[in-house]
Amino acid sequence: MIFIRRAELNDAAQIQRVYASTNTYAGTLQLPHPSVEMWQERLKQVNPDDTLLVAVYDGVLVGTAGLHIESKARRRHAASLGLGIADSFTGRGIGTALLAELLNLADNWLNLLRTELTVFTDNAHAIHLYNKFGFEIEGTFRSYALRNGVYVDAHSMARLHPKQPRIPVTGR
Template sequence: MMIHVRRAEISDAAQLQRVFASTGTYSGTLQLPHPSLEMWQERLEKTDPKDTRLVAIYDGVVVGSASLHLEKAQRRQHVASLGMGVADAFSGRGVGSALLTELLHISDNWLNVLRVELTVFCDNAAAIHLYRKFGFDMEGTMRAHAFRNGEFVDSYAMARLHPRQAMVPTQKQT
């Protein structure tokens, strides 16, 4: 399967709406069911130029999306948060790996980001496996982090330090 990754464009709104309307996609993210086309058009139109939003294309169709959002606070400008979603029919077929490969290449080599962080639902074993494969470490559990399908669910906080900077000293515990 040949996947092409490129920057998201406003014209991708309808296809992104379809991706995030997938039950597994909105259940695995903080999105709501039945996203509107208008919401996706506005989201793409108002993307901060400092952020990076990519789409994965298979056979001319958007099958996934991932983004890096750079922190605005001066003391956290070395940090970006990551969000990602893959259409249900393409889960487990390399879309997430293709998106993460490109996002982390940009993060490591062009944006001078030291730390990429994310949250993932504790029951999303496939995503956790993918993030671990790309060097993300578990940093903690956030209890009752989100409301999903009628109940509160826990999430893990995960992060990855730039591979060449991973030796940054950690604060001593007292």
């Protein structure tokens, strides 16, 4: 059974293990060999407007998800998100459970219109997950980040609140 809850300071060691997974750090902008101390500091410094969730599967912390609301006044309707799932727990619904909870918060509690993310173009599983929840590719960043000594591309994806009306853009 998957249990989703807010991350706590004493989760640092388990979060460190998630991001020590080869595919997890390769799929994010994290560096290899994260330390527990680094995660303790990150958890101490979480912005109160941000949400950091963890997924616990059979008593083991196996994934994280963050929702980061934009701070600029004209962008407060938007937030970026990120996910990380331990390599040995992919394909078990962890990402689906975390993303569903983040989008529940975004849609029903945080008054967000737009949820954004960046995903490497070769991460087919993540792109499939995001498409399942209504995210669309809006563009591609060429040579976005260095991974294993090679610059790789990434997609910018976004999802608009499914029930929020939008004012259509018209030509002049």
